[in-house]
Amino acid sequence: MAKLASILFAICLSGAYAEERPTVSLDDGLIRGTYKMSYHGRKFAAFEGIPYAQPPIKNLRFKDPEPVVPWKGVLDATSHYKCLQLQLQDIRVVGKPSLLPWKGVLDATSHYKCLQLQLQDIRVVGGEDCLYLNVYVPKEKFQSGENLNVLVHIHGGAFMLGDPNEMSGPSKLMDRDIVYINFNYRLGPLGFYSTGDSILPGNYGLKDQAFALQWVQKNIDKFGGNPKSVTLTGSSAGAASVHLHYFSQLSKGLFHRAWAGSSSALNPWVVKKDPSVSAKILAKEVGCNSDSVELLAQCLRERPAMQIQDAVKVTYKDWLVPLSPFGPTIEPNTPTSFLTTHPYASLISAGVVTNAPLTFVTTTGEGLLPSIFYYQRLNELNQRGYSYNRTFQEDISEKISEYYFDYDPITAENFDKFVKVCGQRLFENGIEKSIKLHGKVTKSDVFFIRMDFGSTASGLEHFGLPHAGDSIFYYDVAFQNSTLGDKQIKMKDILLDMLVKYAETGKLYVENVELQSNLKREDLRHLFVKGPGDIRMQSSKTLGGLDFWNSLGLDEDENLYGR
Structure with a gap:
């Protein structure tokens, strides 16, 4: 009997000391979260x-987001959501780069696999009911009244895939005094299907983003955050999204500075010139052929969401081209439009451009991720002469071959040059244009960071830091090695301090480095980050490829809108 009493006493005592879960009262209802531990063991x-927003299902599919219907009781805010998307299962780098030339005696008894991305089991994952966000704040600062600066992150994934929980987790940021938010937004056709008119205008995913930012303005003070100090951050397509918010009437006043990693709105794959191409292919695949856009929209709303998402496969050509068959587009001008003018046209005409500090980040190996898709098919790539991309005609392919390869075929030994082609074409040129044009039309600072702190992927170090590879220093990234060495931890702490200080002041700060903005400059001033002990300002006329690509006369930017 005494033993039973002691057990009951222990149970009661443990209940008495159980930690109460954090609760917040929103206008829409009560929410209850939980406590977790940060990277260095701080509770948040x-x-x-x-x-x-309301679930974008049934009649709300392909519509602007609608306000949440208030709920009764307490919402258990401990769930993860993923928007409907095609997922490439088991994406990993396999094989090794060239070992030539070697020293000593080569042991010729080994099997080798060419360096490549291994893609397995392409399938549909996630759900259509996915418009949810996450809020994180250090425990001792939660509802403390300190008015913390707010960081809102937009995940990447080429507007086709991605998940904030897998791509931008909070544990590293929660070692700093800041409120952090990440969120889902509609992807692929459900987020960006457009026929170029007011019936199916597109950009639903971008409108979700703006709606999430409105939510932050209305609610973040209840968590201890300052709605007047919101910094927008993003990686890859998330960075392009960040930049697009500078040109949208829907985003005015919703953020106060931004940090865009490895992309910009001027990258050639971001804004779709003719969204109807992919729209028609997908409509045919799901049996929604109609000359009437109203009937087409009705048919698409009646189709299962999984069927629509699965049909995305047919919108890709061979080689996973285009990079984003569905993405941002220019809409008819209405009060609810997100983007009515191409960002390049806005910049050269000083049109709608938010006047707020902006920092761009590139890595030295931007082209590594896209180029790896082609590594195991170099012979075919050489034979086709870059014709996998319909914007590259034969004469343009010839010029590319001459400029980058001196007419040599692409091989394992000169594959770094192909990485350079992909990096400059898909990412660096657009970022360089953005920096220079923003510096001319804005009154706020435009900063530029160039990251070259090695690759975390074994065997790829000599290609430089891959596209968006610096994300591991700020966020928890599920598909990258989360274990950081001592040098990487030092780098993480320096970069986190820089980002958090920027979220407070709109200025970059690194100890013993005089930071320079690109405001009203002709050259590029960038903070070059080689390692924890090697961070310095550099200046250059260009990143290297912009003049060549401008000379090709491609149907974009200055050739459409002037200079």
């Missing part, structure tokens, strides 16, 4: 799976 409040 986590509210995951907060609805910021």
Whole structure:
């Protein structure tokens, strides 16, 4: 009997000391989160799976986001959501780069696999009911009244895939005094299907983003955040999204500075010139052929979401081209339009451009991720002469071959040059244009960071830091090695301090380095990050490829809108 009493006493005592879960009262209802531990062991409040818009299902499919219907009781904010998308299962780098030339005696008894991305089991994952966000704040700062600066992150994934929980987790940021938010937005055709008119205008995913930012303005003070100090961050397509918010009427006043990693709105794959191409292919695949856009929209709303998402496969040509068959587009001018003018046209005419500090980041190996898709098919790539891309005609392919390869075929030994082609064409040129044009039309600072702190992928170090590879220093990234060495931890701490200080002041700060903006400059001033002990300012006329690509006369930017 005494033993039973002691057990009951222990149970009661443990209940008495159980930690109460964090709770917040929103206008829409009560939410209850939980506590988690940061990278270095600091406790933080986590509210995951907060609805910021109604589920975009049934008649709300291909419509602007609608306000949440208030709920009764307490919402358990401990859930993760993923928007419907095609997922490439088991994406990993396999094989090794060239070992030539070697020293000593080569042991010729080994099997080798060419360096490549291994893609397995392409399938549809996620759900259509996915418009949820997550809020994180250090426990001791939660509802403390300190008015913390706010960081809002937009995940990448070429507007086709991605998940904030897998691509931008909070544990590293929660070692700093800041409120952090990440969120889902509609992807692929469900987020960007457009026929170029007011019936199916597209950009639903971008409107979701703006709606999430509106939610932050209305609610973040209830968590201890300052709605007047919101910094927008993003990686890859998330960075392109960040930049697009500078040109949208829907985003005015919703953020106060931004940090864009490895992309910009001027990258050639971001804004779709003719969204109807992919729209028609997908409509045919799901049996929604109609000359009437109204009937087409009705048919698409009646199709299962999984069927629509699965049909994305037919919109890709061979080689996973285009990079984003569905993405941002120019809409008819209405009060609810997100983007009505191409960003390049806005910049050269000083049109709608938000006047707020902006920092761009590139890595030295931007082209590594896309180029790896082609590594195991170099012979075919050489034979086709870059014709996998319909914007490259034969004469243009010839010029590319001459400029980068001196007419040599692409091989394992000169593959770094192909990495350079992909990096300059898909990422660096657009970022360089953005920096220079923003510096001319804005009154706020435009900073530029160039990251070259080695690759975390074994065997790829000599290609430089891959596209968006610096994300591991700020966020938890599920598909990258989360274990950091001592040198990487030092780098993480330096970069986190820089980002958090920027979120407070709109200025970059690194100890013993005089930071320079690109405001009203002709050259590029960038902070070059080689390692924890090697961070310095550099200046250059260009990143290297812009003049060549401008000379090709491609149907984009200055050739459409002037200089």
